[in-house]
Amino acid sequence: xxxxxxxxxxxPNLRIALISKVYPMRSHTCAAEGGxxxxxxxxxxxxxxxxxxxxxxxxxxxxxxxxxxVHEAPKELLQLEHWGCPWNREAxxxxxxxxxxxxxxxxxxxxxxxxxxxxxxxxxxxxLQFPSITRYDEYYALDLLVDDGRCQGVTAMEMRSGQLRQFxxxxxxxxxxxxxxxxxxxxxxxIKTGDGMALxxxxxxxxxxxxxxxxxxxxxxxxxxxxxxxxxxxxxxxxNKNGRRFLQDYGMGPETPVGKPQLKTMELGPRDRVSQSIxxxxxxxxxxxxxxxxxxxxxxxxLGEKTINERLPLVRELCASYxxxxxxxxxxxxxxxxxxxxxxxxxNTKAATPLPGLFAAGECxxxxxNGANRLGSNSLIELLVFGRRAALSAIEHIQGLPAANTAALxxxxxxxxxxxxxxxxxxxxxxxxxxxxxxxxxxxxxxVGIYRTEEGLQEGVSKIHELRQRYRRVILxxxxxxxxxxxxxxxxxxxxxxxxxxxxxxALARKESRGSHQRLDYVERDDKKFLCHTMVHHQxxxxxxxxxxxxxxxxxxxxxxxxxxxxx
Amino acid sequence: MTQMKExxxxxxxxxxxxxxxxxxxxxRYEVTCYEEWVVLDALNKVKADIDPTLNxxxxxxxxxxxxxxxMINGEPKLSCHTFLRDYEGVIRVEPLAHFPIxxxxxxxxxxxxxxxxxxxxxxxxxxxxxxxxxxxxxTPAQLMKFRQYSMCINCMLCYAACPEYxxxxxxxxxxxxxxxxxxxxxxxxGGRMERQEVVATHExxxxxxxxxxxxxxxxxxxxxxxxxxxxxxxxxIDWIVEHLIPGGKK
Numbered sequence: 004x005x006x007x008x009x010x011x012x013x014x015p016n017l018r019i020a021l022i023s024k025v026y027p028m029r030s031h032t033c034a035a036e037g038g039x040x041x042x043x044x045x046x047x048x049x050x051x052x053x054x055x056x057x058x059x060x061x062x063x064x065x066x067x068x069x070x071x072x073v074h075e076a077p078k079e080l081l082q083l084e085h086w087g088c089p090w091n092r093e094a095x096x097x098x099x100x101x102x103x104x105x106x107x108x109x110x111x112x113x114x115x116x117x118x119x120x121x122x123x124x125x126x127x128x129x130x131l132q133f134p135s136i137t138r139y140d141e142y143y144a145l146d147l148l149v150d151d152g153r154c155q156g157v158t159a160m161e162m163r164s165g166q167l168r169q170f171x172x173x174x175x176x177x178x179x180x181x182x183x184x185x186x187x188x189x190x191x192x193x194i195k196t197g198d199g200m201a202l203x204x205x206x207x208x209x210x211x212x213x214x215x216x217x218x219x220x221x222x223x224x225x226x227x228x229x230x231x232x233x234x235x236x237x238x239x240x241x242x243n244k245n246g247r248r249f250l251q252d253y254g255m256g257p258e259t260p261v262g263k264p265q266l267k268t269m270e271l272g273p274r275d276r277v278s279q280s281i282x283x284x285x286x287x288x289x290x291x292x293x294x295x296x297x298x299x300x301x302x303x304x305x306l307g308e309k310t311i312n313e314r315l316p317l318v319r320e321l322c323a324s325y326x327x328x329x330x331x332x333x334x335x336x337x338x339x340x341x342x343x344x345x346x347x348x349x350x351n352t353k354a355a356t357p358l359p360g361l362f363a364a365g366e367c368x369x370x371x372x373n374g375a376n377r378l379g380s381n382s383l384i385e386l387l388v389f390g391r392r393a394a395l396s397a398i399e400h401i402q403g404l405p406a407a408n409t410a411a412l413x414x415x416x417x418x419x420x421x422x423x424x425x426x427x428x429x430x431x432x433x434x435x436x437x438x439x440x441x442x443x444x445x446x447x448x449x450x451v452g453i454y455r456t457e458e459g460l461q462e463g464v465s466k467i468h469e470l471r472q473r474y475r476r477v478i479l480x481x482x483x484x485x486x487x488x489x490x491x492x493x494x495x496x497x498x499x500x501x502x503x504x505x506x507x508x509x510a511l512a513r514k515e516s517r518g519s520h521q522r523l524d525y526v527e528r529d530d531k532k533f534l535c536h537t538m539v540h541h542q543x544x545x546x547x548x549x550x551x552x553x554x555x556x557x558x559x560x561x562x563x564x565x566x567x568x569x570x571x
Numbered sequence: 572m573t574q575m576k577e578x579x580x581x582x583x584x585x586x587x588x589x590x591x592x593x594x595x596x597x598x599r600y601e602v603t604c605y606e607e608w609v610v611l612d613a614l615n616k617v618k619a620d621i622d623p624t625l626n627x628x629x630x631x632x633x634x635x636x637x638x639x640x641x642m643i644n645g646e647p648k649l650s651c652h653t654f655l656r657d658y659e660g661v662i663r664v665e666p667l668a669h670f671p672i673x674x675x676x677x678x679x680x681x682x683x684x685x686x687x688x689x690x691x692x693x694x695x696x697x698x699x700x701x702x703x704x705x706x707x708x709x710t711p712a713q714l715m716k717f718r719q720y721s722m723c724i725n726c727m728l729c730y731a732a733c734p735e736y737x738x739x740x741x742x743x744x745x746x747x748x749x750x751x752x753x754x755x756x757x758x759x760x761g762g763r764m765e766r767q768e769v770v771a772t773h774e775x776x777x778x779x780x781x782x783x784x785x786x787x788x789x790x791x792x793x794x795x796x797x798x799x800x801x802x803x804x805x806x807x808i809d810w811i812v813e814h815l816i817p818g819g820k821k
Contacts, residue, residue, distance in 0.1 A: 025628075026680065028725050029636045084706045087694040087757060089714060089721050096708030120635055121721065128692040128750070140684075163673055192630035225607065228633045294575045321633060324652065325607075437619040480623040483590040486674040489623045 004126040005079075005390030006176045006364060006397075011133035013398055020170050022139045022159055024194065024491070027127045031180055031192040032386070035119025036231035036317060037103060038111035039383035041076035044100060047108040049073045056381060057559050059105040059273050060345075060374020061518035061528065063212065063536070065555035068352045068371050072388050079387040080112050088125040089114050101314075102236045102266050103380045105273035105566075109266070111380040116231050116317045122383055142168065143491055144198065146419045147175060147206040147361065150411040154206065154360035158419045162491065165484030167423070169416045173404050174360050174397035177203055177348065178390060181366040182502040183216075184495075186341040187444035190222055190229040199367035201498035203348040204505065208356040209538040211369040211552070213346035213502065214509035215519045217377055218278040218453055222340025224295035226325050230318050230337060232379040235270035237314050238262040239303040241277070242334070243289035249299070253280040255566045262305045268568030275376040275519045276566060278339035282453045291336055298336035307331075339453060343382065344502075345373045345519065346509070349538060349552075354393035355400075362397050364389035371536065371554070375518020426493065432478025436493045439477060443470055443496070443503055451507055456523050460511040467504045468546055474500055475544075504547060505539040512549050513537060530561050576606040580613050580655060584625065585665040587672050595672065597663075598622075604655055610662060611639055611650035614676075627676035634790055637726035640667050641676050647731035647788045668731040669740075683727050686743050689769050690751035695762025713758040720753035720798050722791045729785035729795050735778055742778040743769065745785035745795035752798040755805075763805075771806040779803075 007021050021027070042052050052073040057064050084090055084098065090112050091099040103111040114121040130136055141162040148156035148171065156171040179199015183191030204210050220241070221230040235241070240261055243249045248269065251258045255272040259265040270277070281299050284290060290297035303311060303318075308331045311319055315330075322328045328335045347369035354362050354370060364370075365386035372385055450463030474497060481489035515529035516522050535551040542548055580602055587595035600617045611629055618625050627650070629639040634652040642665040643653050650664070670678035700707075729745035730736050736744050751770050755763040770776055779799045786796040 025630065025638070026684070026725075029628075029630055029638045031631065031636070033636050033724075034631045034633060078702055081702045081706055085694070085696070085700075085702065085759075087754065087759060089718050092709055092711050092714055094711065096710045096713070098706050115718075117635070117722070120724075124721070124723075124725075128687075129694075131688045132691070132693050163679070192632065192636060194630045226632060317635075324634075324654070327607075436623070483588055483624075485589050486626050486677050488618075488626045 004130050005387050006178060006394040007136050008126065008130050008133065009391040009394035010397065011135045013394065015135055017135060019136045020139055020172070021130070021136055022142045022144060022157065022170065024141060024143045024162070024198065026140045027138070028124055029194070030123055031195050032123040032383070033120045034190070034192060034229065035122075035383055036116040036229060037233045037236070038101060038113030038118040038380045039080060039122065039387070040103065040106065040110050040378070040380040041080040041112060041384055042073065042110055043077050043080070043098060043112075044109065047110050051107050052076070052110060054559065055106050055267070056372065056378060057374070058562070058564050059378040060376055061564060062530070062534065062559070062561040063215075063371070063374030063517060063554060065352070065371035066557040066559060067555050070557065071352050072372050072385065075388040076384045079384060079391065083122060083125055083387065086125050086129045088121050091115065101233060102264060102271060103378070104232050104235065104271050104277070105267060105378040106380070107267050111236070113233070116233055116315050119383055122387075143494065144202055145423065145494070146415070147202055148412045148415045149206050149358070150408055150415065152359060154358050155407050155412060157202075158416045160423070162486055165487065167416070167420055169412065171407055171409070171412055173401035174362065176393045176397055177361070177363040177367055178365045178386070179367040181344040181347075182499060183341050183344065185443060185499040185503045185506070186447045188222070188227050188448065189341040190219055190227055191341070196495035196499050197502035198495060198498045199363070200347055201501040203356060203358070203361060203363065204501055204541045206358060206361070207541070208358040208361055209349045209540050210502070210505045211346055211349035211371070211536050211538055212375075212509070213344070213505040213539060214513055214537060215345035215375050216341060216451070216506065217274055217343040217345060217519050218339040219274055219342035220277040220281055220339050221301055221337040223321065223326055224293055224298050224336050224338050227340045228321050228325060229340070229342065230301065230321065230335070231315070232274070234301060234303055234315060234318055236264060237303075237310065238264050238306050239301055240270055241281070242300050242302055243284050244291045245289065249284050249289065250277065250280055253283065255280070257568070259568065265568055268566050272566040273376055273378060273564075274342075278453060279521060281339050293336050296338060298338045300334040301337045302334035303330045304332065304334065343377055345369065345375065345377055346506070349536075350389075353396040354389045355396050360400060362393040364393045375520060426479065426490070427482055429478060432476050434473050434477045436477055436479075436489070436496055439470055439474060440496050443467065443500060446470070447503055447506070451510055454521050454523050455510055457511070460507060463507040464504075464511050464546070467500065467507050471500050471504060471544065501541070508547055508549060509537040509539055534561060578604055578606050578655065580604045581661040582613060582617065583661050583663045584676070586625070586675055588674055599661075606656055608655050609651055610643055610648075610653045610655065610664065613655065614650065614664070626674050635724060637724035640726045640728050640731065641665065642668055642731065647728035649726060649728070649790050652790055667727060669733070669737050670727070670730070680727060682740065683725070683730060683744070683747065686747040687725070687750060690743065690747050691762060691766050692747075692750040692754060694754065694757065694760050695765060697759065697761030707759045709758050716758075717753045717756035720749050720756065720793060723749055723753075723793050724791050726790060728788040728790060732784040732788035734782055734784065735780055739778060741774045743775050745799065748776060748802065749793060749795040749798040752802050755802075767806070767809065770802060771809065776802045776806060
């Protein structure tokens with residue numbers, strides 16, 4: 004939507020189709036709680052935001068991209084402010100900022116603990132004033148239309164009627180979100196099935212750094228609902244069954260005073276380190292055992308009811324409804340939960356993919372801002388900065404393009420029609436959609452979790468490959484045309500399997516530990532061999548091809564990630 | 572924390588497929604659930620294990636995306652936030668009232684989407700300034716004047732609850748009017764008079780009979796009824812200024 008608005012504002016004569024498989028305000032951005040980072044206060048600087056992001060990403064970020072990003076971020080947040088986003092304020096009326104994990108300064112703009120929700124609705128409502136944006140709500144995108152070596156549109160199914168539609172376009176921007184639903188325990192909404200990633204991947208654009216999957220440290224153990232990092236930003240602490248603040252035992256100490264969070268250390272360490280520490284603590288037998296598995300405790304009682312209601316109302320409500328725990332009175336059990344894909348469709352700093360005419364932004368893209376581990380509050384701002392950038396790049400791209408070969412595009416669309424028709428008319432199918440989906444999720448959890456091994460990953464690669472073959476025999480129960488979610492879930496499963504294969508293949512090939520990708524058999528970071536991006540190329544039903552692309556280093560050579568606070 | 576207990580849940584779900592059915596009918600499902608589950612979990616288990624042809628919308632499972640509104644035992648609810656522990660016996664699940672059914676529990680929200688757009692739910696700046704001049708100052712007190720009304724998740728439960736909307740479908744309705752009020756109350760906005768053309772009409776606030784069902788149904792505690800009441804007051808003041816005060820604007 005940020006891209007659509009930028010297109011409409013820049014050139015009102017453009018015709019813009021906004022295609023989404025859900026009504027736009029249902030997008031999972033609405034579930035993001037904490038906030039969005041941008042340098043605005045006098046004690047902060049672009050260089051500090053740059054250093055936090057590059058170090059947080061374990062030096063896998065492209066530094067030219069980070070440089071562009073930190074400069075654009077405050078402008079985008081101010082733009083949102085001008086569009087009406089209800090950011091929290093200081094007493095003098097200026098925008099308030101809060102501390103966040105891995106950030107050296109307070110620079111996270113927030114709207115209580117519903118920041119993503121407000122960003123999404125502000126964008127959606129703002130978009131309603133532009134007559135050149137035509138929305139196609141509940142259209143499921145099926146295939147990109149590629150001809151003459153460039154992307155020239157997309158085919159989509161209107162979910163309400165089952166009708167196939169073609170959109171011929173001079174440029175396509177994908178903002179399709181992540182693919183966390185390939186895992187069984189995830190903060191992600193049901194719609195996050197990697198469709199955007201798979202769309203680009205199948206059309207020949209490579210997926211980059213897919214093995215980097217972020218576990219958020221604090222998920223509710225039963226539903227996987229996210230408890231924002233702001234819980235810790237506001238002063239919540241993590242303790243094991245003995246009440247010990249165990250993060251001090253994993254290079255993030257010494258202990259800071261309770262309720263006085265100190266930036267970039269202890270509970271405000273980065274997500275990968277905190278999640279990994281919880282995993283170790285569970286291995287050591289220091290977990291609190293619950294009916295939903297081993298957990299540690301997030302204790303916010305010392306914040307008091309007033310602060311909790313003011314700053315973390317959603318967290319209190321979620322814990323009360325889904326777990327029947329009042330965080331004012333009791334600590335809440337939590338465990339790490341799949342949250343975010345650092346990897347995605349390979350894009351450059353201009354949000355362009357290697358396929359001309361195709362652009363991507365947000366979680367579905369890998370512009371190499373987040374490297375091997377994203378810092379909390381860098382993703383909401385990423386989608387704004389690169390959503391706008393994608394629009395500007397698309398406008399550059401469409402100047403002087405030759406006319407489309409309509410017959411060739413129609414022929415591509417017919418191939419899509421045939422593919423869907425075959426799925427509908429299949430009578431010899433033997434595989435159930437929900438059965439395959441469960442096998443995929445179990446495989447990802449067992450073999451491609453927080454800690455990985457050669458053996459487990461080998462098994463993961465062959466299992467996902469097998470599931471992709473068996474997917475060809477999946478059978479639909481529902482063969483009617485109106486809002487057929489049996490069909491859409493089958494298509495989503497196809498997307499997730501493509502993405503899952505890219506994750507496992509990339510993880511197997513990366514024989515080092517960096518950021519969120521941790522190998523028990525290769526425990527060190529290896530900058531000689533792996534200071535590079537994994538590029539996975541789709542090869543039909545065969546195992547995908549992997550090659551590598553160098554990381555762009557401009558001013559920060561790989562160093563040590565230090566989260567031990569100011570105590571040296 | 573409660574201990575996880577299994578329970579056999581009976582659901583009675585309204586089914587309708589325009590491809591094959593001439594009219595809607597109820598279908599009974601029995602499914603083993605955990606006591607801590609919500610109605611949506613039970614529906615998902617039915618879809619995965621019993622009947623893949625059952626259709627409903629959902630996404631976030633945390634009451635913020637607004638997708639999964641439906642009638643549960645006759646009341647408009649988010650199914651992801653309706654707990655099995657609060658129900659006994661057969662649970663009746665139907666699509667949101669007052670909206671046309673697309674299929675099964677899926678309704679067509681076109682009317683709401685159109686009305687939301689009509690109230691101009693975006694900042695119409697009082698004084699435009701470039702981004703380079705920084706933020707518009709807004710004190711916490713100014714923020715509190717509208718923040719509650721900005722929490723609307725567009726789930727449309729208030730439309731399903733509103734008796735007026737049921738009787739007069741041209742009524743703009745609680746959520747859209749509340750969104751107009753949200754922007755009217757924002758210190759950065761100067762668009763109230765533009766919105767009044769839609770809001771202060773008999774399709775607007777004056778259609779509301781202040782039953783308050785919208786506020787009862789609202790899962791985000793937005794309290795649309797209070798927004799509508801405040802709008803009626805400001806509209807009345809507008810009328811007095813226009814008609815009764817000498818020199819009042821025309």
